[in-house]
Amino acid sequence: MLKVKNIHFAYDKSSVLEQISFSLNPGENLAIIGESGSGKSTLLKLLYGEYDLSQGEIFWKEEQILGPKYNLVIGYDFMKYVTQEFNLMPFITVEENIGKFLSRFFPEEKQKRTEELIKVVELEAFAKTKVKNLSGGQKQRVALARALAKQPEILLLDEPFSHIDNFKKQSLRRSVFKYLKEKNIACIVATHDKNDVLGFADEMLVLYNKNVIAKDTPQQLYRNPQLPLIASFFGEFNSINGKIYYAHQLQIVEKSELKGVVKSSYFNGESWLLEVEHHSKSVFIEHEKEIEKGTKISFLAQHNIDH
DSSP states (O other): OEEEEEEEEEETTEEEEEEEEEEEOTTOEEEEEOOTTSSHHHHHHHHHTSSOOSEEEEEETTEEOOOTTTOSSOSOTTEEEEOSSOOOOTTSBHHHHHHTTSOTTOHHHHHHHHHHHHHHTTOGGGTTSBGGGSOHHHHHHHHHHHHHTTOOSEEEEESTTTTSOHHHHHHHHHHHHHHHHHTTOEEEEEOSOGGGTTTTOSEEEEEETTEEEEEEOHHHHHHSOOSHHHHHHHSOEEEETTEEEEGGGEEEESSOSEEEEEEEEEEOSSSEEEEEEETTEEEEEEESSOOOTTOEEEEEEOTTSOO
């Protein structure tokens, strides 16, 4: 189990994180969300032992995670950290990059394991390609496979799918997170993308103003976003009469006390997102069709349309 106990961290006396406490069991997936600059990447680096804590403790099982003051070499064998920089070896192939971390004394097992990991990150067609010839998204996938090569007990991922195009992203997420569950590898994902979280994370931790302001399942935080910051992570939202509503929770009706004028319609695939002016503010409503700009409408806010 990962135990993070009341940790504080500051850069040159400028506080970044304060009173951060949480735990994570083997095999669990924890998503860390928050605005840019909220400390997500810094928290991952602290968990990896890249920085020294100002205060507090971090343990994985019985072992304390310590920073560079105490460790000549940063990091631990049971933990892998995939950054946004990748740190790959550009002049050797994909399979050589992954196999570099596996024992040469068991060549058949090494080859089998390398092929398994290449399949997990969906790079079978590029196994013999030198890394320098890959796209940014493909390099990110090699970095993921390489981190998994030594079967870590805990994996730290910083925006793990940010460079990967939408054609591959969905199936790759499913493949990677399924593999982690099968191997009982704990995972912490710092992300801006709700699709890295919904369907995969066991819990979400929300960072704001140096602190953890919420920690719960994605379902609970989605259904009951206590703050606009949390609602904004999941999609377009509105604050009406002190309550938070997603765009799909507002419905256009014949008569209502809530009225507005359509400013724009945005095609969303299965629906349209209407931007409506209501009391000099923009309100967003999901609707089945486009409505002409300038049209006056009435709408209802229904807090539990889907629940």
